[in-house]
Amino acid sequence: MTALIDAWLFADEWVGLVLGLVVVVLLIRQNMWAWPIGVAYVLASVTVLIEARLYANLALHLVGFLPLNLYGWYYWIVGKDDDGALPVTFAGTKIIVTLAVLGAIGTAVLGWYFATNTDAAWPYWDNAVFAASLAAMWLTARKMIDNWVVWFFVNIVSVVLYFAQGIPLYAILYGIYIGLAIIGFREWRKSMQLVST
Numbered sequence: 001m002t003a004l005i006d007a008w009l010f011a012d013e014w015v016g017l018v019l020g021l022v023v024v025v026l027l028i029r030q031n032m033w034a035w036p037i038g039v040a041y042v043l044a045s046v047t048v049l050i051e052a053r054l055y056a057n058l059a060l061h062l063v064g065f066l067p068l069n070l071y072g073w074y075y076w077i078v079g080k081d082d083d084g085a086l087p088v089t090f091a092g093t094k095i096i097v098t099l100a101v102l103g104a105i106g107t108a109v110l111g112w113y114f115a116t117n118t119d120a121a122w123p124y125w126d127n128a129v130f131a132a133s134l135a136a137m138w139l140t141a142r143k144m145i146d147n148w149v150v151w152f153f154v155n156i157v158s159v160v161l162y163f164a165q166g167i168p169l170y171a172i173l174y175g176i177y178i179g180l181a182i183i184g185f186r187e188w189r190k191s192m193q194l195v196s197t
Contacts, residue, residue, distance in 0.1 A: 013169040015044040020173050027140060028184040030088075030191065035073030042066045045170075052165040055118055056110060056126035064134045072141030079143070088188045091139055091146040099138075103131035121165055129157055145192065148185035155181060 019041035026034035042061045049058040079086045091099075110131070111124035120126060132154045139147035155177040162171035 012044055012048050013167065016041060016048060017169045017173045019044055021176065024177060024180045024184070028180065028187050030143075030188070032073070032076055035069050035076065038069035038072070039066060042069065048167060048170065052162075052167050053119060053121045054126055054161065054165060055120050056114055056123070056130040057161075060130040060133050064130070065137060068134070068137040068141055072137075075141050076143065086143050088143050088145050088192045091142075091144040095139075095144075096146060099135040103128075103135055106131040106134075122161055125157060125161060129154055129161065132157075145185060145188045148181045148188065151184075152178060152181040 019037055023034050023038045023041055026037065042065045045061050046058065049055075049061060076086050081087060107124065107128045107130075110127040114120040114123035114127060132150055136147045136150035136154055139150060155174045158174040159171050159178070162168070162174060
């Protein structure tokens with residue numbers, strides 16, 4: 001029975017890896033299909049994260065990524081301008097500062113809760129990823145280029161967490177995400193320049 005469970009988790013890791021890559025590539029291309037595939041990625045990640053005891057990451061996927069994928073899908077449809085496009089924008093200082101303060105508070109409070117009430121493996125780092133990822137996902141859903149900068153740093157921490165918890169395929173995935181965040185920033189920046197000319 002244990003071998004069957006291990007095989008199932010390994011398959012879920014591979015499905016998550018493939019879906020996760022597809023989502024980010026579609027986001028870089030500003031393709032609407034990123035959002036429904038993002039929902040599938042969330043669902044594929046559930047058992048992997050439970051097994052790894054990354055509970056904040058699990059919560060991030062279920063209460064953060066799942067609704068924000070649905071919101072992004074909706075916003076990218078209804079937020080279009082008169083030309084039928086949703087332009088890439090900058091978040092602005094007020095939004096970035098607000099997200100940073102909320103992220104710091106969330107990391108401290110949730111980190112303390114998970115450290116004292118669960119057997120979470122990395123409660124503070126896991127919750128820092130949780131808070132920063134929510135901010136990055138919201139910025140992505142609103143098509144703000146700043147999301148790629150936040151994702152860059154989230155991905156670095158995630159690589160370490162996933163390797164430490166024995167989820168090498170997700171560690172590799174997030175390692176690839178580091179490079180994709182750089183590509184995403186450049187591509188979205190190009191699209192901003194095309195609109196302004």
